[in-house]
Amino acid sequence: MSGPDSAAVGRTTIADRLRALQGAALTLPVAYGGTLLLLLCAYIARPALLSPFLLLLILRQAAPLGIAVLGQSLCMRVLSLDLSFGGVAMVVSYILTAGMLPLPDWLLILLCLGVGVAVGAVNAIFITWLRASSVIVTLAMAMVLGGIVIAFSQFRAPGDAPDLLRLVGQARIGIVPVAPFVWLALLVPLALFLRLSVFGRHVDAIGANPRAAWTSGIPVVQVIFTVHILSATFAVFSAFLLVGFVGVGSIDIGRDLALNSLAAVILGGVTFGAGRGGVVGPAIAAFMLTFLFNLLTSFGLGEPGKLMMQGAIVALAAIAYTARNRNRGIWK
């Protein structure tokens, strides 16, 4: 009897290990699988999209979204949201390209960053001190910022982007565009900082239970302040790349940034209120969404078909992901 028994033990441990491995794979954010699937689709239907040159260009297109996603994911990790990205992008685009301020380019760029910090701080004041809903505060902020730009510009299209940003937005080293490096240059330090610092632990704590974080003396207000300031600053960087890429100012630049970043963050595995979520998952998701837009455009479905596919794919990806992880809930 002992023979089969011990074999059974051996089998279960291997099976256990397999199950653990499978478990780990299953807990990967949906963006990983989704990206693979899309690449596969492209391989079958539109192999042209998979040439390194084009993949790199898509990566460049994804960079602004990817940077915005960094901010959004930070916000969501402390149970907040930032929907003001569009407004920030408009202001940045206007400051940089309208030529209303006779300042050198580098000063304009600094000014934009200052505006980002200010916007983040104002968002945070409303959200923490006045305890207003972050959805409404940041939406209203987007309205105010966009409105200010409209009031100043009277919808006149502004002029050209600063050369430095055009360079960053459009330049390539060989076939490799520069923009993704800006993305990486922001992503890597942020990921490391969140992983290694006390600040990162505080973010996790607030995400898991803000009330407990508060009663145990974690500086909740400061953390949320920092998060929102970072988020708005990332939005500024995102707008830099957008403006640089487009090359000229545009009134409704970055209009989809807020909602797309939201989708990317959630597809990237950051969940509200679980104190979970990395930085890499959302980044992959940003690439996935951009790739999806390209793929759908290349199918030439027309607007209706494109929108329907886009919606269906995001929904199905999310369902597939959460359905797999269903039995991790409380109800068994």
Next chain:
Amino acid sequence: MTFREVTKRFGSTAALSAVSLSGAAGSVHAVTGENGAGKSTLMKLLAGVHRPDEGEILLDGGRIAFAGPGDALRAGISTVFQELTLLPNLSVAENIFLGREPRRGGLLDRRAMRRAARQALDRLGMTLDVDTLCGALSVAEQQMVEIAKGITADARVFIFDEPTAALNAPEIAKLEALIGELKARGRLVFYISHRLDEIFRFCDTVTVLKDGEHVATAPTATLDHDRLVALMVGRALGQLYPPRPAAPAAPLPALQVEGLVARDGMPAVGFALMRGEILGLAGLEGQGQRDIVRAMAGLEAPSSGRVALHRDGVVHQLGHSVVATSRAGIGFVPEERKTEGLYLTLSIAQNIALGLLRNRRPWARARVDQGRIAELMAAMRVRARDHRQAVGTLSGGNQQKVMIGRWLAAGIDVLLVEEPTRGVDVGAKSEIYALLRDFAARGGAVLITSSELTEHLGLCDRILVVRGGAIVAELEAASASEESVMRHAIAGTATAGSAAA
């Protein structure tokens, strides 16, 4: 009603292994055991929350399989869960009748609901307004409403999972009477408690679980306190409370409270908390102990008054913010561990590590000594799969240990604890007491509030009795008795004006 060989696993932990048990109508059946022994899990099988992996549950000889708590309720099983399940945004009446709201003509009959709720509260001797939202109630009041909810159900089996963890003696007496009534009406009652005296007072039979396994079932009459403890803990337990050290000749103050008016309309209080001592704030439920402690912790801005921390001969006035008090070295352990205390989705290690990181700057490296965490877990005897287990999946008592452990790891001077051993088994209780005593002995100071009078008497050095928000008496714990504390705590009997300075 019978459990036959039920087994329940959560991932790789077996919360219950092949437990069999039966209870007869018209009896009160106690289930006891250490924290994490599987008591709540066993009851949740019956309440339809979990389904057994193996084995079966029989009710009146028929096998039951509930899809959810609703099914169990409909089958006549009423449960008061260990975790409070009241909805904060529903009124007392609505909470009591949630799931079985009276209707008239298809619409809610709020009048009938309030009337019936009123009656249920009357049976418990409570004078709460049935329209109050439950979010505005204290934990003890919420617990009483839970009991009211459980008792008004028209059920055959009643489950009470640690209903008295937050209750005082008078309320426990009310519950005892009600359970007596249920028994007389031929109902089966399962009763879980870590307060062994209650088991001997209320219950006919007692079942002991240990590590998910059935240890013994016996009539309470055949057991005594020590034998029951031995069954639970698996060893004889020595002294529950650690010995009190001799009072130092010239005690140093740790916290000085002056003219503190915790909330508008409350009297001012003033007292000193000494280094090396454990001080108790005793009194009946809702007399203001909670407000005083929370004002001291900086959670709520007091109307007036000052709290000063003395360290190394220097006096630090404390601002009214939790961030400031915790940075100054004061820790606060709230009574509601689920909502205010713990990060349920984070692991044990992460919860404790957040304590270790208390005073570090945000940009500092968050490296913590994993050995220290393991040490603490061992010292507190946290029963868990490993340090990566999410705190939310621990048993109630083990959660309490993690919460206290987090502060003990944080290198603080003063610990303000609401209900230090809420829901903790006797074995773990003595461990927590020892840890608190040890903390004090090493120069710390501890202030506790507790609904268990014996805890004040056994653990504390000094007891301040609070009534109507004022400190009406200061007693040496060594010489105090339950009677002497109660005399001061109940209005009218104590001579007024004996307030401590």
Next chain:
Amino acid sequence: MSGGFVPNLLPGLAARRARTGLGLVTFALPLLFFVALSIGAPEFLGFANLANVNSQITALLIVSLGQLLVALSAGVDLSVGSMLSLTSAILVGVDPGLAVPLALLAGLAVGLANGIGVAVFGVHPLVMTLAMMTFLQGLALLVSPVPGGDVPDWLEAVVRFDLAGLPGAFFWCLAVVAGMALLLHRTRFGLRIFALGANAESAALNGIAVVAPQIACYVICSLFAVLAGMFLSARVATGDPTMGMPFALESVTAIALGGVQLAGGIGSVTGVVFGVLTLGLMTNGMNLVGISPFIRAATTGVLLLLAISLQRRRFIGV
């Protein structure tokens, strides 16, 4: 931050307010607008203008009441705008006899899909409904690519009638408000939505079903969006596949102005009515006072920030 979390002890009235989310500002703000406009714009108090305001806010009110239900269940539905657009497209894009049943059927299907995605599969409501919003917008453009076409006559008649001198929109408002108030405050279903929105886990331990009612919330919300689509299409007398676009965010804004908490379990029909009124008066007021379109967006934003900052909710949150 001593004010970070308000104590657990709220005496009577304040406690009740804790469930409705109503605050002084909820009422004061529209009232303030009302008074200011009565003084500042001579045409404002005219019957014709008040009737206009009434008609202008009706669609948003209907959508927002649906949104309220979903918000109470701790969700959010961003697809309401596209659902409204789709309704409008269907009304003019298919056989007139089939249009209304088909629109209702679409509402049912969309609500079920949203609800099942959120309640059964556990997808975050923002993602689920955002995806649905995109999908439905595409579908609407497919059904009827450009604005135009005729809304069934009977529907126009049902929307654009006058009774006792009052515009039809008034009765629509009355009906949906009464219906939702009845559902929320006088039925078991309503009470249970408050319960499961506050804490689904606790609600389930109390023995009430949590999945089906949550799905029901999304279904009702979608159906309300269909209703709003029918109203709006009949009001403008034609279909438009992008008609609903602004409604997703506006409805969320309106309920937030009305004190509804997106975290669930807190809100009231009264609050939503006042929230919608606030937004409606803002738009109408700006037209009457003649605020330049170039500073309108900024003005709306500032007013919103002002309104929201006066609410001072109990907890920090979304």
Next chain:
Amino acid sequence: ADEVELLPDGLMTPTTEEMVPADKYKKDPPWTIGMSFGGVGNSWIVQMIQEAKYVAAQNPKIGEFIFVEANWQPAKQVSDMEDLITRKVDALIVGPIAFPLVKTQVDAAIAAGIPVITFGVSDGELNSTTEIMGGGEEFGRVGGEFLRDKLGGEGTVWAFRGVAGVGEETLRYNGFVKSLEGSDIKIGAEVFGDWNYAKGKQLCENLVLSGQPVDGIWFSGAEMTRACIDVFQDTGKPMVPMTGEGNNGFLKVWSESGIDSVAPVFTPGLGPAVVRAAVALLEGKPVYKTYFSSPPPITNANLSDYVRDDLNDAFWVPSTLPEDEIQKTFKR
């Protein structure tokens, strides 16, 4: 009769014999004139509005000129018109998102004795007093015939459309499609670029990247052509014939790159035209029922007459503004 000249230089011609009876809407000045427009968001509309406002401001008989825009929201446009009628404007100008949307309000205004000048030709769908337009099918046809000519009647073209669901956009597209009838040209891809540089650039890049064949591109106007030229240049793809519009930014790129193109003329002078029509009605002067502006397109041959190197990219030709106004707003 002394005919009212709405625009000089043959930019505008009546298209019916039918006239509004003189004196029908005659009123004593000062007048309040209200204008409800579907939305703004590109520089053509902005310039058109600016020109309208300029004309209104120059006319001492116009006491107040109220401009409201609906942000492309049908419900808002209906509300806007209701509010204008409630304010008892003396004349109502409406640039509808779509004709059927505003039918009720137009009827209401007419019933209230307010003349309605419609920015568009509704072919009797609306009961407007007078209707004034340019572009439309003619605009699309000019571009289509140019491509048909250049491609020799066969090949694959892409169509860059404007904002989905806007009436004028549909007209242009229909004109384009009609002009291809009977040829072997097929539309390989069709996208909605919202008449916007940034979005046009992204879409064009997507299409180019996915390797779709293309022999020519039709644009529904505005700034999308310039975006596409930039993309072709960036990616080093050989230029194909593209249609444009009378936008200075495009004209500059056109004259520099020397590509083959054509630019249908859609003058921002339509703004002043509708204001002048309103004035004429209120003065009791005779006005035709409909006017249309379809001047000959700009071609490679007469390009140099239009391009203005001293002005910025947001300038549209031909403009009715006096030179000093132009210099003030559009100086580089």
